[in-house]
Amino acid sequence: MSQNYEMIYILRPDLSEEQANQAVTKYQDFLIKNGAxxxxxxxxxxxxxxxxxxKKxxxxxxxxxxxxxGTQIEPLERIMRLEEDVLRYLTIKVEEDLTKQTSELDSNESNSEITEKEEEAEDIKSKASESETTETKIVELIDSEG
Structure with a gap:
């Protein structure tokens, strides 16, 4: 029976971007080959x-x-333990509901950020139109007096 897992690991900071990508691909390929x-x-x-x-x-x-x-976890962690590029690793079992909630929260956060930015834009527009109206009234007053 399939379970949801989350693994976080930390690679050495002195790895180049290419070396880090190779390490990520290596572990990802291992998971794919073993049925994840x-x-x-x-x-x-x-x-x-x-x-x-x-000392990092x-x-x-x-x-x-x-x-x-779940059979992939122990062999993968063994490989990581022997690998010098990996500083730490941790694998946890995640409830399916939590993964759904997390993805929903991510989408809700992005939607709320968009809404906030739209509201800010509306405020700026209304303030700009208010200042234009005030300027127009001042110009009209000056013209009527002159």
Whole structure:
């Protein structure tokens, strides 16, 4: 039976972009070969670590979300444990409802951001039209007096 899993791992910060992409592809291919489906990859990029790991202060964060039967986890983590490029890794089982809620929240956040920007644009337009109206009234007053 397939379960939803989320894996986050941290690569060494001194890897080039090409080396980091090769590592991501390597682990993604491993999951595909071992029956994982619906693999979603998010590369968060280089970020500051909460504490030094192997004398490194930064790391390249990568997140995998996938469906699998669970037999892939142990061999993949064993490969990562032996790999020098991986500083840390963690795999958790995710409730299906949580993955749906997360994707809904992401879409709702983007919709609310769009709505906020539209409201800001409306405010700017209304303020601009108010200032134009005020300028027109001032010009009319000056013309009528002159």
């Amino acid at each position: 489906v619906d693999i979603e990859v998010k590369v968060w990029g280089k970020r500051r670590l909460a504490y030094p790991i192997q 202060l930064d790391g390249i964060y990568v997140q995998f979300n996938y469906k699998a039967d």
